[in-house]
Amino acid sequence: MIPATLILLTSLLFPGIIGKVKAMVSGRKGPGLVQPLFDIYRLLRKGNVYSTTTSVIFQIAPLLYFATILFCVSFVPFGDTAGLLSFQGDLFLFVYLLGLGKFFLIINALDAGSGFEGMGANREALYSMLVEPAFVVLFGTFAMMAGYDSFYGIFAHWHLNSSTYLVLSLLACYILIQIAMIENSRLPVDDPKTHLELTMIHEVIVLDNSGFDLGLIQLGNAFKFGIFGALIANFILPEHQSLWIRALIFIGVIFVFAVIVGLMESFRARSKMEKNPQFILTLSSIAAIAFLVALIITNKLI
Amino acid sequence: MISLLVIAFGVTLIYLAVAERMKTYNSLIAVQGLLLFFITYVELESLDVWHLILILMETLVIKVIVLPYFIHRLLIKKGGDRSVALVVPGYISLTVVSAIIFFSFLLSYLLHDQQIQVKYFTGAIAAIFTGLYLIIVHKQVFTHMMGYLTIENGIFLLSLAIGNEMPLLVNLAVLLDVFSSVLILGIFIDRLEAFSTLDVDQLEELKD
């Protein structure tokens, strides 16, 4: 119960922190930390505007997207305390549930029947296709080392005592941060700051969603960040400490993560569309390298 | 004596290679028949009456009289009595045929089975292959038939070479077949009026 609540709470603040950081870097005062929360709250109470071309898909899809993310939260453990619901192989369910969410987000975009959203949809499809291997290979590595294929199993057997583990953890953190950026289509893959039609992936997918649905989607995105933050945190959480300390560390990590994201977004330009696939594939190859490193550690390679 | 006849037979073969008029071919075939008759006549020691009659019929009557006459008539009728269009020049045919004869000498020498009589065998082989050669290089129905007859003569000679006789009935049947085959060939040549000339180039419609 604790990890889930922690993740949800922290991720609620996540957009705010990013926004604040970016504002401060660019020398503005910027909106308050909870401003995004207010936006979402307002959206959730607003009425919807549906395009005449849309169908029932358009109404269900955002909900399903949100549901998948919300549900994925429950797999994430908290150090050596298991997640809300954790079993052998929840890893795959996690990946595929996110996939399900994307599936519906994409057809949601296509439902509006506008060229812009089609564009966003097919890019989303391509990028999520490209990014999945990186995640799976990364966790394959850990599963190999831990001998478990559930998040809990992996993190419960994750010891930061040896240097090699540290190396792996750093690799993992890097990859996870990038994956998080891509999953939420932030820089360098896509730039939410720019005007809608130019942010060609994530914002444009939801171009026609409004009110409640839009709110859900944005909330979902926030949670997604939270989840990845939590995953990163799990690498760093020390075992057998008292709950409170770990909670503090956890929140700290999430905060740092948010700040990093903010900084990256401020100091990085969006790369050209053609460059993106290459960039995403590098993650997979880095993950593969991580796998080889792991092979060395568990001295299979020699 | 016999050697002389066989040599004469060989000479006819060479002549066949270079002959340029249908009539010549025809008469050559007749001459071959005559030679064969003499050969057989000399060859036959045990002269039982049936065999004599058979041989007489086979060689003298059919090969020398009936068939040549029949073909002669055809030639007249079909105006086939023209100079033969030689596909390959005469001297080449000449060399080839003599090569064939030489080769068959060689062959029968190499084999020399006491079972066979070498000179006949030589003649026979030479005749068979010459016949085939004639058919291959000529493109007129008549000459094809001549080639066929030459082969038949060769076979006849071959049977002499072997010596052991078939039963009378079988011999009769064989004879009958050879005879009727020539006749039927002739009949169909007669039918070939559908075609302007008797060149086999006319007969090339059946192909894929």
Place this chain on the structure above:
Amino acid sequence: MNAVHIFEGLTVLTLLVYFVPVRWKQPLCLLLSVGLAFITTTWAIESFTGQEVKQPLSMPFWFHNSVLVIDKLSAFFLVIINFGTLTSILFSRGYMKMYEASKRSQDFSLHYFFLLWLQIAMTLVVTLQEGLPFLVAWEIMSLSSFMLVIFESEKKEILNTGIYYLIQMHVALFFVLAAFALVEAKTGISGFDGLAIYFKTYPSIPMFLLFFAGFGIKAGFIPLHSWLPHAHPAAPSHISGIMSGTMIKMGIYGILRVVSFLNESLMEIGTIVLIVSLISSVFGVFFAIFQHDLKKMLAYHSIENIGIIGIGIGTGLIGKALGNPVICLLGFSGAILHVLNHSLFKSLLFYCAGSVYNQCHTRDVNELGGLIKKMPTTSMLFLLASVAICGLPPFNGFISEFLIYKGFFSGLDKNIFISLLFLGGIIGLTVTGGLAVFCFTKAFGIVFLGAARTNKTNHAHEVSSSMLLPKFLIAVPIIAIGIGSFSFMPYIEGIATLYLPAGAVAPINMIGPVLQPLSLALGLFILLFVMLLVWRAFQQRRVVITTGPTWGCGYSGLTPAHQYTSTTFADNLKNLSMSLSGMKTHYHPIEAEDIFPSEKRKYETHQEDELEKILILNPSKLLLTVMLKFTFLRSGKIQHYILYGLGFILIVALLTIFNVL
């Protein structure tokens, strides 16, 4: 008078189809099929619960009465066959109405007759054990499916497709035939029993490759796949459904059957199968993305799924080679379960595609769009099947992939070779999944969502209930297996135990428990979803809902032509994969009058299967030209004919003299 006699009687009764009036043909066919299905299913159940069933046929076949042997594997396939055929025949009732005007009653007779015989042949294929009867059944299966494919045989291209298919099937037969002949020649025992002995005494790999080639063509492994994308679109949809859903599984059956006798050089064979299957799955789905033709796309997806099944088999084999029962079980049960799953959602997809074709008379997705408003039920079923085929939870496709993933993960720490191989497998499987999502979002989005692109959809409306019923019948198990997977697993696992390494202690009912928490999670997920739905419903009640046109970001002249098409949707992937995709663009020639060709120049793009070109088309073209060079021999010149005789004599003489002969 036992079941087998009734079975044989029914096979004879199929002739009745010729003698009843047109409108009775389908019900009669259904009746007979149900009869056959009932008998075989009882056998299947019997062998599932108890011991394997042996049913000697009363009709002697050449050398002796052959016996129908139904072990667990056969039983499993029998169930698939029966279900597939039944739904197909049910669907045909509505679907064939299109043709009643144009076709004569003989055509229908032929069609239903061979549909029944396809079922019979498949039943025999999975139950016969001796070589010759098996081959006969196998070939009857190919023949009847061929006859079904060329139902619209008055169209030249369909006939050519059919013949292309038949020839490839014949090649497949020849491979299998050669294999069986070799077995019988070496061991003196015909069929699979002989195979068991053969594998004990002779090298396994060549023999396995023979079988793999033969059965692989039927199953459609890349690069033996090239018949699939042609045959499926050509056939009527219920036939594509049964062919793709059920018939190509006979190839898988063959492979599974042969593999069950293997006990030598498992590692090599497993590796071969795994790699071929990985290639099949990735390239299958990859090519699928570039198709405009809905059914052709589905055909390529069959290749992908066959690949996934093969991945399972390969994993299982490697597990067996490692002597590791867990990997072995996971791999094989994943494969076997996926056989069932694919037969379900693929036939559902084909029936939906058929319904669309039935309504719009086109299979080109670029001419469709917005059908969800016209045919809501069909599109929802299509969506369900798409989600299932992408292996997404909470449907059945996910379960089999889940098992295979677990197989891979539990093999990762064995040794360097296995680890890298399995890592490759994992990546391949993930990429396949991602591409599948790409492809089916495209397909569903372009065909059913957005606005209509042409007027072909104007008269479309929901298909008749006779065409919906079979779809619902299929949808039920798709969901059931997805959520209640653990309850089905014992049967699947029971089959998979056939393949356990010798002497390994079979962990009884290992997989069921593994899946229980998964099912629980999926249940909870659905619960959560429903709760959210309720919440949303309440919220929607309280607020005001308005509708308007799609927002064109300020551009007011949006037309359906602005929507993404299948081609444009696949465009970025095309750019990514350069020439691999085999997309070809054909520009219309520049007319004489337009001296300055305008940018409005017309062109169309289509996808060419490069592999097919390289492996089948070009070689055969070359071969034909070479062979036709020999036709000069038929010169028609009589001299030449004599010359052949002379030449033959001389050649043979020479060969003899030089002792070549």
Place this chain on the structure above:
Amino acid sequence: MTEIYFIISIILIVTLFIARVTVISHALVFIYIGLLGWLCVKEWLLLDQPVEGLLHADALGVLFLFVTLIITFFSTIHYIIYAQKRNQGVRAIAIHNGSFVIFVTAISGVFLSTHIGLLWAFLEASTLSGAALIYHDRDRLALEATWKYLFVSSIGVTLGFAGIMFLSIAAHNTPNDIGSLIAAAPLMNIGWIKTSFIFVLTGFSVKMGVVPLFTIDIDAKDSSPSPIGAMFSGPLMSVGFMAIYRFYQIYSHTSILPWMNNLLLFTGVLSLFLAAVFILKTNNYKRMLAYSSMEHAGLILVAFSTGVTGYLVAILHLTIHAFAKAGLFFEIGQVHRVFSSKIMEQCGGYFKISPIGSITLLAGLLAIVAFPPSGLFMTEFMLFKSLMISGEWWIVFIVMFLLCFFVYAMVRNFFTLIFIDNPNAKIIAKVNPLESVPPLFLIGTVLVVGVMRPEFIIDLINRAILVLPH
């Protein structure tokens, strides 16, 4: 006893040539068929009697006699239809029936004769009478075909005679009847009998329709009436096979057995290859059937070359093929009548014209390209098995590879004929569905044989091949 048969048939032949009434003429043919039937049964009953005289059939002869009987019967029926529909003159019918009876008599003589020379005589007789049958239609092409057939097969048969001569050289003074030749075989000079076998194979290939002298055989089947085509690719092929088989039988007791097998294999594969080439090229249904006959002849030789296991396969294949091909020829004859053309570009949409005829064609196609449940599939499987046993697996793949071409060509063209409507196709005549019954029956038997083992035939064959070394 057997002499009576020949005497009566000679009488019949004479009367046939004289008789100028259609009905009587046909009736006489049926009487002759009855006679032939009597002969078959008699020979079958006398199988175990010791050979006496020049005319006595062994088990193989009896089998082929039965095949000849059945196919003769059916092709007579079809000739009657043929003559009616093309309202042939009485004279033509008389000539045809006369030479037809000579033809069949000669064929049966080949099967009966125990003396090599006599066998040759009957062979030549069959050639000559066959010429008259080919010439039936009396048009340009028929004339050409006839001339070629007559000439080339005369040459071929003469070469065969040379082969016989060489045999008798090798046989010294032993009388040329098969029994004593087999007895004398082990002492024969290898060189002579090899030469003899080469000549025999070359010469009689003209009858069996394999390399090298296959060409005119194709033309004959193409230009003759389809009932005659059936006779040519059924009984006449058996005649050619029988002629070659006799010599094989004799020489198989010498050391050249493996050499002969290799030679047969070589010839068979070559025939298969050339047949594949031409069947791809041809655009004429009857020629296609002829080439498929050539293919099967090649297969038979290949099977025969595999020795002990192959003999049964080869002869069985020959027998079954005779029925299937006869049925197809009859049905194609109808197609030819319907469109008054056998060129593919001028036929099409046969299914709409005659459904049952199309079914017959489809079944025949099934039978001839050896798809199960065709009897030929069984024999082909056994063929491949025996090839595997004799260790020539690469031959298996060559043969399979070539067979695919036949399947392709036949299936494509037949389905085009049946299903594809062709604007150029002019429908000249209607067909009576009953006419498709005899071919359907023949083809049906082939399909049945594919399911039930033809014990009678196999028993006969097994008795026949006892004389071959095991």
